[in-house]
Amino acid sequence: xxxxxxxxxxxxxxxxxxxxxxxxxxxxxxxxxxxxxxxxxxxxxxxxxxxxxxxxxxxxxxxxxxxxxxxxxxxxxxxxxxxxxxxxxxxxxxxxxxxxxxxxxxxxxxxxxxxxxxxxxxxxxxxxxxxxxxxxxxxxxxxxxxxxxxxxxxxxxxxxxxxxxxxxxxxxxxxxxxxxxxxxxxxxxxxxxxxxxxxxxxxxxxxxxxxxxxxxxxxxxxxxxxxxxxxxxxxxxxxxxxxxxxxxxxxxxxxxxxxxxxxxxxxxxxxxxxxxxxxxxxxxxxxxxxxxxxxxxxxxxxxxxxxxxxxxxxxxxxxxxxxxxxxxxxxxxxxxxxxxxxxxxxxxxxxxxxxxxxxxxxxxxxxxxxxxxxxxxxxxxxxxxxxxxxxxxxxxxxxxxxxxxxxxxxxxxxxxxxxxxxxxxxxxxxxxxxxxxxxxxxxxxxxxxxxxxxxxxxxxxxxxxxxxxxxxxxxxxxxxxxxxxxxxxxxxxxxxxx
Amino acid sequence: xxxxxxxxxxxxxxxxxxxxxxxxxxxxxxxxxxxxxxxxxxxxxxxxxxxxxxxxxxxxxxxxxxxxxxxxxxxxxxxxxxxxxxxxxxxxxxxxxxxxxxxxxxxxxxxxxxxxxxxxxxxxxxxxxxxxxxxxxxxxxxxxxxxxxxxxxxxxxxxxxxxxxxxxxxxxxxxxxxxxxxxxxxxxxxxxxxxxxxxxxxxxxxxxxxxxxxxxxxxxxxxxxxxxxxxxxxxxxxxxxxxxxxxxxxxxxxxxxxxxxxxxxxxxxxxxxxxxxxxxxxxxxxxxxxxxxxxxxxxxxxxxxxxxxxxxxxxxxxxxxxxxxxxxxxx
Numbered sequence: 001x002x003x004x005x006x007x008x009x010x011x012x013x014x015x016x017x018x019x020x021x022x023x024x025x026x027x028x029x030x031x032x033x034x035x036x037x038x039x040x041x042x043x044x045x046x047x048x049x050x051x052x053x054x055x056x057x058x059x060x061x062x063x064x065x066x067x068x069x070x071x072x073x074x075x076x077x078x079x080x081x082x083x084x085x086x087x088x089x090x091x092x093x094x095x096x097x098x099x100x101x102x103x104x105x106x107x108x109x110x111x112x113x114x115x116x117x118x119x120x121x122x123x124x125x126x127x128x129x130x131x132x133x134x135x136x137x138x139x140x141x142x143x144x145x146x147x148x149x150x151x152x153x154x155x156x157x158x159x160x161x162x163x164x165x166x167x168x169x170x171x172x173x174x175x176x177x178x179x180x181x182x183x184x185x186x187x188x189x190x191x192x193x194x195x196x197x198x199x200x201x202x203x204x205x206x207x208x209x210x211x212x213x214x215x216x217x218x219x220x221x222x223x224x225x226x227x228x229x230x231x232x233x234x235x236x237x238x239x240x241x242x243x244x245x246x247x248x249x250x251x252x253x254x255x256x257x258x259x260x261x262x263x264x265x266x267x268x269x270x271x272x273x274x275x276x277x278x279x280x281x282x283x284x285x286x287x288x289x290x291x292x293x294x295x296x297x298x299x300x301x302x303x304x305x306x307x308x309x310x311x312x313x314x315x316x317x318x319x320x321x322x323x324x325x326x327x328x329x330x331x332x333x334x335x336x337x338x339x340x341x342x343x344x345x346x347x348x349x350x351x352x353x354x355x356x357x358x359x360x361x362x363x364x365x366x367x368x369x370x371x372x373x374x375x376x377x378x379x380x381x382x383x384x385x386x387x388x389x390x391x392x393x394x395x396x397x398x399x400x401x402x403x404x405x406x407x408x409x410x411x412x413x414x415x416x417x418x419x420x421x422x423x424x425x426x427x428x429x430x431x432x433x434x435x436x437x438x439x440x441x442x443x444x445x446x447x448x449x450x451x452x453x454x455x456x457x458x459x460x461x462x463x464x465x466x467x468x469x470x471x472x473x474x475x476x477x478x479x480x481x482x483x484x485x486x487x488x489x490x491x492x493x494x495x496x497x498x
Numbered sequence: 499x500x501x502x503x504x505x506x507x508x509x510x511x512x513x514x515x516x517x518x519x520x521x522x523x524x525x526x527x528x529x530x531x532x533x534x535x536x537x538x539x540x541x542x543x544x545x546x547x548x549x550x551x552x553x554x555x556x557x558x559x560x561x562x563x564x565x566x567x568x569x570x571x572x573x574x575x576x577x578x579x580x581x582x583x584x585x586x587x588x589x590x591x592x593x594x595x596x597x598x599x600x601x602x603x604x605x606x607x608x609x610x611x612x613x614x615x616x617x618x619x620x621x622x623x624x625x626x627x628x629x630x631x632x633x634x635x636x637x638x639x640x641x642x643x644x645x646x647x648x649x650x651x652x653x654x655x656x657x658x659x660x661x662x663x664x665x666x667x668x669x670x671x672x673x674x675x676x677x678x679x680x681x682x683x684x685x686x687x688x689x690x691x692x693x694x695x696x697x698x699x700x701x702x703x704x705x706x707x708x709x710x711x712x713x714x715x716x717x718x719x720x721x722x723x724x725x726x727x728x729x730x731x732x733x734x735x736x737x738x739x740x741x742x743x744x745x746x747x748x749x750x751x752x753x754x755x756x757x758x759x760x761x762x763x764x765x766x767x768x769x770x771x772x773x774x775x776x777x778x779x780x781x782x783x784x785x786x787x788x789x790x791x792x793x794x795x796x797x798x799x800x801x802x803x804x805x806x807x808x809x810x811x812x813x814x815x816x817x818x819x820x821x822x823x824x825x826x827x828x829x
Contacts, residue, residue, distance in 0.1 A: 075708075075710075076710060079710070087708070089704075089705075091702070091704070091705035091708050091709065092702065092705060093697070093698045093701040093702050093705060093706070093768070094701055094702060094768065095697060095700070095701040095768035095769050096694070096697055096698060096701055096768075100694060104691075104694060104695075104698060104709065105709050105710070107691045107694075108691060108695070108709060108710050108711060109710065112691055113690060113691055113692070114689055114690055114691070115688070115689050115690060115691055115693075115694055116689075117689075
């Protein structure tokens with residue numbers, strides 16, 4: 001057996017009395033693809049910071065590279081020893097060209113003063129060819145897709161003679177096809193002896209090519225397993241320490257008197273000839289690949305864009321939804337995919353965010369804001385949705401992902417919607433938080449709110465929805481009643497392989 | 499080819515040509531070599547400040563104190579010229595003004611870097627301090643009556659031509675100094691790792707730090723360089739008008755920022771070129787000159803400048819939005 005490239009022995013880290021890592025052992029071999037799994041707060045990011053030299057481990061911890069113990073290592077030392085991290089934000093320079101993004105590190109590292117553009121392009125070209133990709137080197141990075149930006153970040157690491165590449169949540173914003181080409185690149189690096197650590201809490205795709213998986217929970221290393229022996233369920237069990245069992249959603253109402261009806265609705269280039277009904281108190285799943293038209297359709301229902309053709313009926317009456325204001329008037333609410341950017345004013349307090357949609361009802365007769373009404377409303381929702389906050393004055397950005405999502409929900413429920421469209425409600429949050437979000441959604445449906453849940457995770461819609469719509473390339477492929485179908489059948493429709 | 503045609507700079511050049519044609523149609527004396535050299539000379543002050551501002555904007559900051567810095571260095575050299583003018587020469591004057599500018603600029607950079615105060619706030623404060631102290635000490639007195647060599651230097655022409663009436667005109671040495679500064683700035687920004695690091699920092703400071711850039715050094719350089727341009731600008735101003743008045747520059751910050759932004763630099767950092775800044779200065783300068791030649795009351799100048807800036811910046815923002823939309827759809 002080859003000597004590991006890097007090993008951690010009895011590595012611990014305490015922050016002001018809090019144990020972030022507790023005597024963990026970990027090793028990675030040259031050319032190995034290793035997944036590091038764990039929920040938020042499990043210690044993944046602390047471990048990465050120690051490996052990359054940005055955080056110092058407690059004394060007693062031993063870090064070895066190629067079998068030799070390392071005394072101390074800062075970020076620059078780590079890079080010089082061939083350890084590099086590609087952070088989730090990719091650390092790119094959006095206004096510089098792809099070639100510069102790839103090669104600038106090299107110039108800085110070698111203390112070069114003058115830029116030779118021809119040489120710079122050659123450096124970028126060489127890095128590209130090592131992993132067999134072709135990026136538009138002259139384009140600015142902000143003009144290329146996220147997937148290509150990621151490849152550029154990998155190329156950048158290659159210019160510095162990388163031996164271990166750590167990728168933080170690399171697949172979270174990629175489409176299936178982009179993930180596949182990323183994995184192909186990683187396999188290419190494996191052939192050259194470069195090790196890769198994937199850090200993620202969503203590992204399905206990565207499991208296919210990984211050699212081993214290490215699982216962290218509450219700062220402890222639960223274990224390292226051959227990837228072949230794990231599947232999604234056993235991994236979830238290891239990560240959470242509990243078996244997540246889904247009780248299927250039981251729709252209590254009846255399939256008559258739809259609250260919302262779409263008849264042959266089309267919009268050029270986005271979706272075509274979509275018809276469906278939504279009933280009071282049901283959770284209707286809407287799934288499909290990125291670009292299948294699912295979000296575009298939802299935005300039309302929410303009045304952000306207008307369909308070219310077809311009609312929309314609410315409670316049996318044809319309506320025109322020309323603006324978001326119209327949609328809100330009809331009781332339609334939309335919670336967007338990127339909860340941080342689109343849904344919340346993260347620097348403002350929890351309370352301010354909750355009342356944002358109902359501010360116009362919070363006034364006195366003289367149209368001033370009514371402080372008592374506001375306070376009561378905020379307290380009511382914080383309690384009702386059990387949002388864990390030190391104070392309603394705390395800025396939203398200080399909350400955990402799950403609690404932030406609850407604040408978004410509170411904001412919209414306060415507006416008393418009849419129809420709630422949730423676009424990717426659990427993207428980027430961990431398994432346990434996901435479950436509590438699902439419970440909130442179910443309890444909303446029990447209150448009689450009709451929910452449209454948009455998600456590309458088929459198990460999510462399968463376990464939580466009464467019926468499921470599948471979109472593919474802008475068309476509504478099929479409407480399933482959940483208990484009459486299976487995840488595999490839905491998957492086939494999603495991929496368009498029927 | 500298409501790429502060059504659709505660059506921001508191309509639109510500016512087009513606007514400059516368009517305005518030049520309009521002005522010439524109304525007053526043919528605009529399109530003469532004499533006016534051309536005059537214009538270049540008159541651009542050199544704003545143009546020098548614009549070079550410094552370009553660096554600051556690319557780095558993601560802003561500097562509102564450069565006119566105060568220029569006033570301090572201008573006043574210092576004026577006092578020196580009046581008291582010991584015979585023992586000085588033009589190189590020493592540039593050196594002294596430059597050193598004062600760099601020192602005050604570095605002070606800005608150090609405060610911005612160490613206390614992480616937004617550059618706008620920092621420089622508003624230091625601008626008041628620099629300018630306030632100067633007026634307290636000088637009581638706002640105007641200085642003039644510099645040594646003759648200083649006046650003579652301003653009259654030097656690199657190329658001399660004569661009008662039909664026999665008046666000499668040509669490329670002024672002041673214009674030449676400005677052109678040299680432009681070339682130096684272009685080289686730094688385009689061909690040095692330092693220059694590219696400034697773009698990188700303005701583009702994404704967090705990434706720049708992770709990539710191993712020394713942000714402190716970059717801050718000190720950028721604001722020091724702005725100070726240097728302010729110092730040089732103060733000498734150019736003294737050469738042009740042969741008078742130093744404490745209140746002649748402060749208040750002109752916005753004209754310079756407007757010219758650079760018009761040239762394609764963004765207040766959010768990471769973008770901007772020397773060519774763009776040059777064209778921005780030119781466009782605003784031509785508008786001012788053209789309005790005089792067209793006998794438009796000078797009171798209208800600010801209104802028209804405002805409209806031009808708004809149209810240009812909106813147009814750029816609109817095009818960016820379009821290109822992002824296109825990208826989203828094709829993905």
